[in-house]
Amino acid sequence: MSEETSKPLNFIERIVKEDLDSGKTPAIRTRFPPEPNGYLHIGHAKSIWLNFGLAQKFGGKCNLRMDDTNPEKEDEEYVESIKADVQWLGYQWDGEVHYASDYFEQLYEWAVHLIEAGKAFVCDLNAEEMRTYRGNLTEAGKDSPFRTRSIEENLDLFARMRAGEFADGSRTLRVKIDMASPNINLRDPVIYRIKRATHHQTGDKWCIYPSYDYAHGQGDALEGITHSVCTLEFEVHRPLYDWFINNLPVPAQPHQYEFSRLNVNYTITSKRKLKQLVDEKHVDGWNDPRMPTVSGMRRRGYTPKAINDFCEMAGVTKVEGVVDVGMLEFAIREDLNEISPRAMCVLRPLKVTLTNYPEDQVETMTAPVHPQHEEMGTREMPFCREVFIDQDDFLEEANKQFKRLVLGKRVRLRNSYVIEADEAIKDTDGKIIEIRARVIEGTVGNNPEDGVKPKGVIHWVSARDNVDCEVRLYDRLFNDPAPDAGGKNFLDSINPGSLAILSGCKGEIGLAQATLEDRYQFEREGYFVLDSKYSTAEKPVFNRVIGLKDTWEKAGA
């Protein structure tokens, strides 16, 4: 790639490159550190893309580390889903999965080290008292009355905390930094709390657990992480991160760098709110195709490539912005357009009887699997006297903008004949239930000899040989670009039309061979994939991943 066409490095890539070039570090190691307390979403996908991508790009390694310091909120179910999601996105962590809990013993020893150095103390203040002593944004805090305990007493008390002699919440281990610091995170932060909770990895071995601030940087140091990348809200924690690294005999000196988290409009990425959608059954589970979770996007039919491309497109900066979902949709269409075999599927069938076509005749029509990729081969489909077209593709009369079938006018059946409509048959309610039309002889692959060209092209499927299926059309889950902004209740902006289930859809016969991995472009409709939850061999269920770009609807017709 030439100088002028190569993409400029983002600020983190630039830091990495400089560290590598200067020899500050011979190789880099990053890590993706989720807390196993929920399912991964699009925001995590960006972190995964960034951390694993950085390692890939610069010939380094990336670890997967469960940040499991709060057993009350975590569960093995989540660690399993996290591993699956990371791999589905196309990444493989270096070595085994790591856990912050792997380091509990070492962390404990280092805590003792801090006590021995006179830098940590056991505090008996309860939560409310501690809040009072902490001061606030404009007023300095006060030293805890327990700050001056002797090293011996602290050592004894801390050992007894571990031994389970004290009640939950009754004491904490705190580090002595500065109660007057303008950075509240430095006002003698708690690094251990007593919490009798069974841990998904360590069981009941511990009743004291280290805090995130205390565990994270040390975990990085232990794993040899060189660049610890996290989101902006941890920026004010960096001085604490560095304090531990500088005051503990850690084996390495990792550094923390922060970038702005990904926000996408019409979308929420709060784990709490996502969980609420699931718990209150507003959606069909964590992997509901409308969810911005990795598992939801997977079930919806998004590809890992599209998600990774999207992350790259959005970029890495410290600016807190909101990316347009349109960019995500573009990334998906771009990938799917390239790789998807084409097929025809009539979503709202309307029967067309071709009155001049012999009752018992069947012709085999051949069509390219992908018009831009001849190497993908061809497909065949039977054509006969009765076919289905979409109800939206017929109008008794219309202006010349309408490029579909109109009474007395012609239209091309894609990959087949040009037909001309003669009559619309209606039921007693006036609803059109059948069209009677004629094929124009010799128009397969050719324009009509009489020079009257069809106005447009519509898709169709044989009414005798087809695959009956259900199709699920998804729209954005929220109507509001910022569902949870301000004081709004995000539930109020749920889009009631976010899921439309169409049954009795008719797909071309080749669709009977579809597998869960195959994504198709249903021509003129969009991209579709079998639903992993509801689809069966007898009754295929297709999810619409994303519609085709539609400049017609936008034109307001």
Added chain:
RNA sequence: AGGGCCGUCGCCAAGCGGUAAGGCACUGGAUUUUGAUUCCAGCAUUCCCAGGUUCGAAUCCUGGCGGCCCUGCCA
């Protein structure tokens, strides 16, 4: 006057003192048996604002304005 961070096109985003990349969106127009794709063209005299330094400022300085984060024994 608590501390930290951020402000470049409708949305992302390059740019790091030499005269505003790119992508999404949008608007033309060409090709098209998908109103898709592809293709070509257009789209910031201006970089939150105001001063200043300089031959020259989005880039440096000063002062404002606006936004976000931090007062969990969450991460």
